[in-house]
Amino acid sequence: MYGLLNGVRVIEGASFIAAPFCALSLAQLGAEVIRFDTVGGGPDFHRWPRDPSGASFYWEGLNRSKKSIAINLADPRGRELAAALVTAPGEGGGIFVTNYPVTGFLSHDRLAARRADLITARIMGHADGGNAVDYTVNSAMGIPMMTGPADHPNIPVNHVLPAWDLLTGSTAATSVLAALISRRATGLGQEIRVPLSDVAAATLGTLGQVAEVLVTGRDRPKIGNDLFGAFGRDFVTGDGRRLMIVAITSRQWSGLVEALNIEAGVATLEAELGVSFAVDEGLRYEHRDRLGALVEHAVSTRSATHLATRLDEAGACWGPYRTLSEAVAIEKPFLPEGGLFTDVDHVSGHTYPTPGYAASFLGLQRHAPVRAPKLGEHTEEVLASVLAMPSHEIATLHDSGIVQSSGAHA
Incomplete structure (x- = not known):
């Protein structure tokens, strides 16, 4: 208060x-x-x-x-x-x-x-x-x-x-x-x-979704856990943990590529498609299935602890999947030192x-x-x-x- x-x-x-x-x-x-x-x-x-x-x-x-x-x-x-x-x-x-x-x-x-x-x-x-x-x-x-x-x-x-x-x-x-x-x-x-x-x-009007359907004549489809308009979805680590990984900005994308050491695979895909994923998040969305396969393989071969360190060091954007009971026990906003909860x-x-x-x-x-x-x-x-x-x-x-x-x- x-x-x-x-x-x-x-x-x-x-x-x-x-x-x-x-x-x-x-x-x-x-x-x-x-x-x-x-x-x-x-x-x-x-x-x-x-x-x-x-x-x-x-x-x-x-x-x-x-x-x-x-x-x-x-x-x-x-x-x-x-x-x-x-x-x-x-x-x-x-x-x-x-x-x-x-x-x-x-x-x-x-x-x-x-x-x-x-x-x-x-x-x-x-x-x-x-x-x-x-x-x-x-x-x-x-x-x-x-x-x-x-x-x-x-x-x-x-x-x-x-x-x-x-x-x-x-x-x-x-x-x-x-x-x-x-x-x-x-x-x-x-x-x-x-x-x-x-x-x-x-x-919905402020977020552009009204314009989207009126101009295109199409409703937005269901896309599961994918992030609309950029790259992002859930991935399973080598030790069975699930992470939400997001790359909206160029910095987030470069951090993700660096953290997972997938530079070569991304470069090969860019050359094949004639695009640059670093400058247009929409391209990452359009080609999310192929990019997702690269990320999925890299994540599946590493532990959650290793990935957390690497993603943080590289400035990538990610978050773990938790139950609320798990979050209450560990997430900073819930803890006394956060100053929000008493x-x-x-x-x-x-x-x-x-x-x-x-x-x-x-x-x-x-x-x-x-x-x-x-x-x-x-x-x-x-x-x-x-x-x-x-x-x-x-x-x-x-x-x-x-x-x-x-x-x-x-």
Whole structure:
């Protein structure tokens, strides 16, 4: 965590990945993020992965460094309380991150009538309000039809990383900061709508893939583990380890050739084809099968340890294939000396390494992450500090079941 957004208060009414990830990013930069959760937890409160008792590691991860107030949103008095929190006064307040529908009691227009400079970041499936999640957006955009073995062209392959959720959350966080800067200059608030499908479409356009299909009239085929447009794929070492070897730049290519001592074979192939692989990564892709055979033979006759040394010395680009459990035990970002992960005692009862904000602000200390809250852990604190509610009114809300504190969920 960093203290760059100290004094900024964000109210989050959201579930699943994109919107909570947006608010998490702001919390890790120092904003006070207050979640209003439904009594008993929202639809992602027990989502996998979770421990044998049912505690969600997923929820713990996405909601660290936040505060929680538990509200009965089925009751009109609870919905009024949520709206009051979003529109509470204060220079750094009036920022709302949500994936609730455009219409309803949390519509921007209704809330802005109570606070004109309100900033709302609304995560959506589709721009027209249609329902979507990362997997359905990904399938509709054609990514699974480009992914997987070349000999199964009509079988889609999904991926396990919710890329559009994460990119949408990051886009929303950036947009909130831009809106905050604008509000400080103009005094005006605004609603920001960030649909998953728009983020996905814009990304494919930015990467040239939309132009590719429109100009050529052809979809990109499945190519297995090959890197599109340059040289790169997985190779098996002499002792049975698997490495991903990539050569996009000229320097990476020359380093690979040097490390594997395949200069003669590459020169012979270049002479035969009348090309230079050193100057055009596209040629390396076009002739990847023949180049791959040279690299495959060289890798298969050497141990992984020998190759690691040689590839590093030559400045080649490569990486080993590992399971996540293997990576957690050995990869630098996960280790204490990396400074990114810190052991944290979580509400699930487990202590495990937990990441702080991924970027490093040189000259500033990255503070250790704060665990996710218990459901309703900050109910009394938030009502008193944000809404200036006296203790007897808070007690009445408790007694009537409009709010709950963590004591009911501990």
